[in-house]
Amino acid sequence: MSGIIKLEELTKTYRSFNRREGVWGSVKDLLHRDYFDVKAVDGISLDVPEGELLGYIGPNGAGKSTSIKMLTGILKPSSGSMQVNGYHPFRDRKAYTRQIGVVFGQRTQLWWDIAVIESFRLLSKIYDVRQVDFDARLKNLSEILELEALLRLPVRKLSLGQRMRCDLAASLLHNPKLLFLDEPTIGLDAVAKDSIRDFLRAINRDFGTTIILTTHDLKEIEELCQRIVVLDKGKIIYDGSLVKVKAMPGLKRSIVIDFAGKAPLEELSTLFQGRAQFSLQSERRLVGEFAPEQLPAAEVVRTVLDRHEVADLTITEPSIEQVIVKLYRDGANGSRVAGNG
Amino acid sequence: MAKASTGPMSVQAADRVDPIRRAKSVYGAVIRNAFLDMLAYRLRYFTGIITYLLFVSVHYFIWTAVFAARESNATINGFTLPEMVTYVSIGWIARSLYFSNIDYEINELVRSGQVSVYLLRPVNFHLLLVAQAAGETLFRLLFFTVPISGVILWLFPVELPASLGHFAWFLAATVMSFLILAEVNFITGLCAFWFKSIDGVMRAKYFLVQILSGLLLPLSFFPGWLQTVVELLPFKTISYLPLQLYLGKVPLDEAPTVLFEQLCWWVALGMLSYFVWRRAVRVLTLQGG
Amino acid sequence: MRTLSIYGSYFNQFLMSRLAYKWDFFASLIANIVVTLSGLLFIVLLIDGEAVPSLQGWTREEVLFIYGYSMISLALFNTLSPNLYRFGDKYVIEGQFDRVLLRPLNTLCQVLFESFNLESVGSLFVGIWLIFYTGASLGMEFGALDYLWLLVSGISGGIILTSVFVLLASLSFHFQDRLGIGAPVYNLINFGRYPLPIFNNVVQFVLKWVVPFAFVAFFPATHFFSRPGFEFFCYFTPGMAAICLLVAALAWTYGVSKYTSTGS
Numbered sequence: 001m002s003g004i005i006k007l008e009e010l011t012k013t014y015r016s017f018n019r020r021e022g023v024w025g026s027v028k029d030l031l032h033r034d035y036f037d038v039k040a041v042d043g044i045s046l047d048v049p050e051g052e053l054l055g056y057i058g059p060n061g062a063g064k065s066t067s068i069k070m071l072t073g074i075l076k077p078s079s080g081s082m083q084v085n086g087y088h089p090f091r092d093r094k095a096y097t098r099q100i101g102v103v104f105g106q107r108t109q110l111w112w113d114i115a116v117i118e119s120f121r122l123l124s125k126i127y128d129v130r131q132v133d134f135d136a137r138l139k140n141l142s143e144i145l146e147l148e149a150l151l152r153l154p155v156r157k158l159s160l161g162q163r164m165r166c167d168l169a170a171s172l173l174h175n176p177k178l179l180f181l182d183e184p185t186i187g188l189d190a191v192a193k194d195s196i197r198d199f200l201r202a203i204n205r206d207f208g209t210t211i212i213l214t215t216h217d218l219k220e221i222e223e224l225c226q227r228i229v230v231l232d233k234g235k236i237i238y239d240g241s242l243v244k245v246k247a248m249p250g251l252k253r254s255i256v257i258d259f260a261g262k263a264p265l266e267e268l269s270t271l272f273q274g275r276a277q278f279s280l281q282s283e284r285r286l287v288g289e290f291a292p293e294q295l296p297a298a299e300v301v302r303t304v305l306d307r308h309e310v311a312d313l314t315i316t317e318p319s320i321e322q323v324i325v326k327l328y329r330d331g332a333n334g335s336r337v338a339g340n341g
Numbered sequence: 342m343a344k345a346s347t348g349p350m351s352v353q354a355a356d357r358v359d360p361i362r363r364a365k366s367v368y369g370a371v372i373r374n375a376f377l378d379m380l381a382y383r384l385r386y387f388t389g390i391i392t393y394l395l396f397v398s399v400h401y402f403i404w405t406a407v408f409a410a411r412e413s414n415a416t417i418n419g420f421t422l423p424e425m426v427t428y429v430s431i432g433w434i435a436r437s438l439y440f441s442n443i444d445y446e447i448n449e450l451v452r453s454g455q456v457s458v459y460l461l462r463p464v465n466f467h468l469l470l471v472a473q474a475a476g477e478t479l480f481r482l483l484f485f486t487v488p489i490s491g492v493i494l495w496l497f498p499v500e501l502p503a504s505l506g507h508f509a510w511f512l513a514a515t516v517m518s519f520l521i522l523a524e525v526n527f528i529t530g531l532c533a534f535w536f537k538s539i540d541g542v543m544r545a546k547y548f549l550v551q552i553l554s555g556l557l558l559p560l561s562f563f564p565g566w567l568q569t570v571v572e573l574l575p576f577k578t579i580s581y582l583p584l585q586l587y588l589g590k591v592p593l594d595e596a597p598t599v600l601f602e603q604l605c606w607w608v609a610l611g612m613l614s615y616f617v618w619r620r621a622v623r624v625l626t627l628q629g630g
Numbered sequence: 631m632r633t634l635s636i637y638g639s640y641f642n643q644f645l646m647s648r649l650a651y652k653w654d655f656f657a658s659l660i661a662n663i664v665v666t667l668s669g670l671l672f673i674v675l676l677i678d679g680e681a682v683p684s685l686q687g688w689t690r691e692e693v694l695f696i697y698g699y700s701m702i703s704l705a706l707f708n709t710l711s712p713n714l715y716r717f718g719d720k721y722v723i724e725g726q727f728d729r730v731l732l733r734p735l736n737t738l739c740q741v742l743f744e745s746f747n748l749e750s751v752g753s754l755f756v757g758i759w760l761i762f763y764t765g766a767s768l769g770m771e772f773g774a775l776d777y778l779w780l781l782v783s784g785i786s787g788g789i790i791l792t793s794v795f796v797l798l799a800s801l802s803f804h805f806q807d808r809l810g811i812g813a814p815v816y817n818l819i820n821f822g823r824y825p826l827p828i829f830n831n832v833v834q835f836v837l838k839w840v841v842p843f844a845f846v847a848f849f850p851a852t853h854f855f856s857r858p859g860f861e862f863f864c865y866f867t868p869g870m871a872a873i874c875l876l877v878a879a880l881a882w883t884y885g886v887s888k889y890t891s892t893g894s
Contacts, residue, residue, distance in 0.1 A: 392817070392818065395817075395818055395821070396817060398833065399820050399821050399824070402824075402828050402829045402830070402833065403676070403685065403824065403828065405686075405828070406685045406686035406688075406825075406828035407676065407677075407682050407685060407686075409686040409687075410686075410687075417681050417682060418681055536651075536653075536654045536657055537651045537654045538654060538658065540658070540712065540747075541657065541658030541659075541661035541662055541665075541749060542657065542658075542661050544661060544662075544665050545660075545661035545662075545664040545665050545668075548664065548665045548668040548669065549664060549668055551668070552668050552671055552672060557672050558672065558675060558676055562675050562676060562678075562681075563675055564675070564678075567675075
């Protein structure tokens with residue numbers, strides 16, 4: 001199946017220079033600069049089918065923003081080929097922008113001093129949206145995003161969460177096939193985050209909009225995305241399903257057991273020697289961790305319950321943070337983690 | 342807010358602290374940083390040199406045209422052509438030293454909201470900006486005024502100062518010009534607390550100072566009523582009076598009175614800028630920054 | 631037509647946000663009048679008709695006529711230019727150009743139409759008044775073709791000025807440095823506001839072919855004078871405007887491809 005986004009060996013190189021230190025160094029910079037090339041994005045290949053909700057993650061400087069900016073037509077790739085919904089984002093910029101919606105968390109696309117509804121009207125004019133469609137979409141969007149009370153206010157008077165909802169609506173007025181979101185929930189409170197997540201899920205489901213999401217908030221990725229792409233140092237170090245990556249060897253589950261009596265630390269440590277590590281958290285509580293491929297959870301539970309009276313027991317899957325840390329560590333060793341997307 | 346709980350990324354983000362952003366607590370450090378900032382923007386520096394040269398050129402040609410078809414020693418309103426060429430050239434060279442961007446800086450600080458950060462710091466905002474401007478002037482002295490003087494003195498027939506004494510007084514007066522203009526710019530910049538955009542105000546100030554300071558033409562070219570008006574304003578002490586010292590139109594024994602007049606205007610403008618600053622702070626606190 | 635109506639909306643949008651601060655607008659309007667008059671003041675003070683009767687044979691009225699002519703092009707340019715001065719800071723370094731690139735419109739037009747200096751319109755009227763006032767003292771009579779020429783050359787002059795600043799603004803794509811192209815280079819225009827023959831050959835060459843500000847006011851104004859020798863350059867004004875526009879557009883397009891979006 002051919003995807004809506006196809007990237008092959010996409011690379012973006014920046015020219016940068018070393019700034020010399022001190023006053024004399026700056027004088028020398030004035031006359032001559034030491035230039036060197038930095039590969040912000042280093043040969044990434046990607047195939048995204050239509051209707052997918054893709055999580056795009058990586059630390060600062062991993063090339064996340066740069067690749068999103070190439071995908072949205074802001075930056076011209078240095079080399080490699082790309083095609084999104086049949087367009088080359090930079091070369092066919094004007095036609096291409098009609099196909100996509102973009103929301104950058106830190107920056108609004110709306111006009112600062114005028115009422116939100118005026119911004120919407122102007123945008124619909126820019127994107128050539130018919131009046132009927134505009135009315136219908138605005139009605140729909142303002143219902144889901146609860147914009148009714150905000151439409152008459154100038155953007156500068158909105159809170160961050162309100163502004164984000166308006167920005168989301170603005171990016172969807174022309175009914176784009178793809179939606180790019182760069183840190184859409186940065187700085188938002190939990191309630192606002194929830195409502196935006198629900199909304200993204202809904203438009204992905206109801207309209208089949210392909211969504212590319214970058215965020216620092218890994219919980220968000222966990223809740224929304226079936227597939228993740230992890231970048232590090234300009235390269236893709238993982239591309240695949242979130243479920244599979246969690247089954248990767250070397251990741252640990254954690255267990256918390258509350259005993260009715262005194263916690264039997266030494267007994268359990270001997271029993272599972274080498275396969276699980278335990279430590280005492282309080283007199284009656286024991287915490288431990290173990291790798292699922294070495295020790296099935298069922299065995300742990302059965303063994304503990306058979307021998308002791310247990311008040312409570314919790315087993316936690318490896319957290320996504322752990323997964324990512326592991327990916328970076330493996331990525332640093334030069335191996336691309338296998339995954340099938 | 343989410344940043345604290347994002348695992349590996351937040352660690353890396355914390356490692357990326359911009360080394361250039363150092364604390365600017367000591368005014369000396371401020372001067373040094375302004376100097377380095379100027380160096381960082383090297384293109385602005387190159388375009389600036391060319392622009393200054395063009396400034397002087399256009400006025401050189403205008404004055405040559407004014408004196409065209411006259412005797413070589415003819416005077417107009419008390420100035421000969423060589424004197425006028427010197428007046429214009431030295432006027433612009435001096436301007437490259439005394440001008441400052443304090444108004445622009447304040448405007449930027451107010452626009453970006455950073456001004457409230459400065460209010461919280463135990464530094465004198467006014468002194469900080471003047472120190473920063475002084476740092477820039479120091480930079481310009483080395484990398485701007487020296488080369489531009491070289492080019493101008495080479496291209497145009499500029500006369501030497503009337504005497505070494507006159508030159509010394511002229512230099513002292515130019516330092517005062519810096520201080521006086523700094524106050525004018527400070528007050529102009531403070532308008533940003535009241536208006537959404539002060540681009541127009543800054544431009545109006547720019548042109549007013551240019552003409553009323555006598556940079557474009559000596560006050561003796563002004564009609565009588567305008568001369569009276571200009572006498573009552575501080576601007577003539579920025580360019581016209583220092584240039585009179587350079588050309589020797591003010592006798593040496595009267596030179597101290599020129600500096601005294603500058604000093605008086607500096608004190609008066611300083612008091613005015615303090616007064617306006619107090620009101621500006623009130624505006625800021627009322628609006629909640 | 632659709633494009634025109636979109637930029638019309640951009641203008642309306644700007645007007646709405648501008649009028650949200652109307653005192654601010656009045657202050658700017660007054661400031662603009664001060665700027666216009668102080669520029670005029672220099673010539674009026676210099677060529678006072680007594681101590682200085684003329685500028686190398688160019689009478690006070692002629693010089694003022696040329697100066698008034700320049701105000702028309704300059705008013706057009708000033709109205710459109712505020713974003714060009716701060717283009718490097720506002721769009722490239724701050725990264726606002728991202729937003730511009732995300733819209734299905736020409737990038738340069740967006741930048742020009744996102745902000746206006748409406749108060750500059752004041753100097754348009756001063757310029758027109760000056761042309762007719764000094765024109766009358768010079769005994770000129772204006773026919774239909776003269777009005778048409780005034781319109782065409784005024785717009786051409788505006789295009790030349792805008793193009794030069796677009797070219798300078800597009801340098802911001804290549805250099806991360808803040809460009810000092812605000813007030814200083816603006817004063818370069820002064821060369822084009824005086825009779826060209828008062829300058830030496832090098833300067834004349836530059837004003838004709840390098841930074842063609844002589845086409846902003848002086849050359850087109852000679853259409854109204856009975857001084858021979860400038861005909862070719864006078865009527866070449868629209869051609870020069872076309873060349874400038876082309877060069878600026880090429881520089882801009884090339885610059886956009888080098889945009890690095892460092893902001894954020």
